[in-house]
Amino acid sequence: xxxxxxxxxxxxxxxxxxxxxxxxxxxxxxxxxxxxxxxxxxxxxxxxxxxxxxxxxxxxxxxxxxxxxxxxxxxxxxxxxxxxxxxxxxxxxxxxxxxxxxxxxxxxxxxxxxxxxxxxxxxxxxxxxxxxxxxxxxxxxxxxxxxxxxxxxxxxxxxxxxxxxxxxxxxxxxxxxxxxxxxxxxxxxxxxxxxxxxxxxxxxxxxxxxxxxxxxxxxxxxxxxxxxxxxxxxxxxxxxxxxxxxxxxxxxxxxxxxxxxxxxxxxxxxxxxxxxxxxxxxxxxxxxxxxxxxxxxxxxxxxxxxxxxxxxxxxxxxxxxxxxxxxxxxxxxxxxxxxxxxxxxxxxxxxxxxxxxxxxxxxxxxxxxxxxx
Amino acid sequence: xxxxxxxxxxxxxxxxxxxxxxxxxxxxxxxxxxxxxxxxxxxxxxxxxxxxxxxxxxxxxxxxxxxxxxxxxxxxxxxxxxxxxxxxxxxxxxxxxxxxxxxxxxxxxxxxxxxxxxxxxxxxxxxxxxx
Numbered sequence: 001x002x003x004x005x006x007x008x009x010x011x012x013x014x015x016x017x018x019x020x021x022x023x024x025x026x027x028x029x030x031x032x033x034x035x036x037x038x039x040x041x042x043x044x045x046x047x048x049x050x051x052x053x054x055x056x057x058x059x060x061x062x063x064x065x066x067x068x069x070x071x072x073x074x075x076x077x078x079x080x081x082x083x084x085x086x087x088x089x090x091x092x093x094x095x096x097x098x099x100x101x102x103x104x105x106x107x108x109x110x111x112x113x114x115x116x117x118x119x120x121x122x123x124x125x126x127x128x129x130x131x132x133x134x135x136x137x138x139x140x141x142x143x144x145x146x147x148x149x150x151x152x153x154x155x156x157x158x159x160x161x162x163x164x165x166x167x168x169x170x171x172x173x174x175x176x177x178x179x180x181x182x183x184x185x186x187x188x189x190x191x192x193x194x195x196x197x198x199x200x201x202x203x204x205x206x207x208x209x210x211x212x213x214x215x216x217x218x219x220x221x222x223x224x225x226x227x228x229x230x231x232x233x234x235x236x237x238x239x240x241x242x243x244x245x246x247x248x249x250x251x252x253x254x255x256x257x258x259x260x261x262x263x264x265x266x267x268x269x270x271x272x273x274x275x276x277x278x279x280x281x282x283x284x285x286x287x288x289x290x291x292x293x294x295x296x297x298x299x300x301x302x303x304x305x306x307x308x309x310x311x312x313x314x315x316x317x318x319x320x321x322x323x324x325x326x327x328x329x330x331x332x333x334x335x336x337x338x339x340x341x342x343x344x345x346x347x348x349x350x351x352x353x354x355x356x357x358x359x360x361x362x363x364x365x366x367x368x369x370x371x372x373x
Numbered sequence: 374x375x376x377x378x379x380x381x382x383x384x385x386x387x388x389x390x391x392x393x394x395x396x397x398x399x400x401x402x403x404x405x406x407x408x409x410x411x412x413x414x415x416x417x418x419x420x421x422x423x424x425x426x427x428x429x430x431x432x433x434x435x436x437x438x439x440x441x442x443x444x445x446x447x448x449x450x451x452x453x454x455x456x457x458x459x460x461x462x463x464x465x466x467x468x469x470x471x472x473x474x475x476x477x478x479x480x481x482x483x484x485x486x487x488x489x490x491x492x493x494x495x496x497x498x499x500x501x502x503x504x
Binding site for chain 1: 384386387389390393394397437440468469470471489490491492494
């Protein structure tokens with residue numbers, strides 16, 4: 001390593017001049033960043049690679065404190081490592097530096113204490129650009145997390161098939177066998193035929209939902225577009241017109257400002273539709289259903305809430321299962337139990353959050369928060 | 374013929390099916406269907422505490438129910454195992470084809486059997502013979 005000491009030395013003589021030229025060339029063109037930093041934290045010499053890594057000229061670097069180029073999150077630890085090296089202990093660590101354009105570069109740094117005539121004058125450092133490795137590591141981690149999530153989902157699907165899909169199938173089998181029997185009372189026969197149709201419809205709905213859910217998981221990078229929230233709500237209302245008039249429900253829009261979101265239109269429509277459809281499904285018998293949809297902007301978020309005066313739920317009893325697949329919390333209501341799961345997944349894919357407040361017998365409010373951009 | 378049978382299931386059609394099959398085989402004098410497992414449990418607990426004559430001889434119990442699952446139901450009955458023994462037999466009647474649930478049922482001393490939906494005539498006859 002002695003050769004690198006030459007920039008700081010003042011030796012004369014032909015032989016040492018040649019060696020110095022050779023060293024300088026080697027130093028400048030070495031593929032890793034090589035530099036010296038004085039006790040005042042300032043760059044003393046830098047090779048070409050340092051300039052390339054930081055995308056700054058030698059003039060912009062020499063004489064400047066190295067810490068100006070360290071990513072603020074790594075500033076403290078880098079200064080600590082520098083101090084340790086300048087006190088005589090070589091250091092190896094990873095850090096992140098910032099280019100002028102804001103780009104981050106990951107570096108694997110080795111700093112050696114630099115002494116002249118037994119006195120500490122600074123450090124000599126070599127830094128390797130490991131950005132590519134870091135990116136690969138991150139991609140690998142992401143892939144393995146995604147795989148783990150998919151495995152968990154696979155187990156969930158196994159359970160859905162074993163428990164939930166079997167249920168309408170078992171009913172269809174039982175009803176079919178029942179209808180094979182002779183001398184069934186006419187009324188029983190009629191009930192069985194109706195139940196067959198209902199079970200088949202339920203099965204159909206479950207297959208459709210499952211398909212939608214599986215498709216959802218292949219998405220995540222759908223094209224986003226500018227959506228007018230109020231327009232989407234109106235669209236959902238006209239889709240649900242039949243259900244709304246059957247339930248004799250009143251739906252009002254609160255919040256007068258028009259709000260535009262840069263988001264996935266299909267997801268947002270499906271979320272609003274599901275929330276409205278839930279409000280209609282879980283209305284309180286004997287009380288006219290009133291639903292208030294409000295849309296407001298709060299900081300950088302769109303806050304969309306759907307409030308009803310329906311049956312409500314005891315959230316303590318429901319706990320964390322509300323948004324899970326195939327969990328139903330109401331008796332005697334035909335729910336396939338997938339709606340809120342889909343809502344939650346779509347909200348997640350849109351980068352938002354959803355909260356629920358509910359009082360049994362009084363009503364439920366779902367509040368959706370989505371980023372505007 | 375049994376005196377009293379309970380059917381506990383959150384699905385109306387399932388109760389209708391089980392009831393109709395039991396009726397066709399003249400299985401019991403009284404069939405009571407419970408859509409709400411909590412109600413069935415309450416009725417059982419009341420009988421188990423001193424009015425054992427009122428206990429049903431057979432219970433068909435679904436597993437996958439909201440609020441109170443079949444397993445919760447059995448767990449709640451565990452302290453009354455002695456009172457139920459020999460008087461009241463619990464059969465799991467589920468649409469689930471999950472082997473784990475069958476194993477769990479076999480390992481529970483309160484469960485007399487594990488039946489898969491739809492309820493087959495031959496099982497009903499067998500249960501009737503063991504009366």
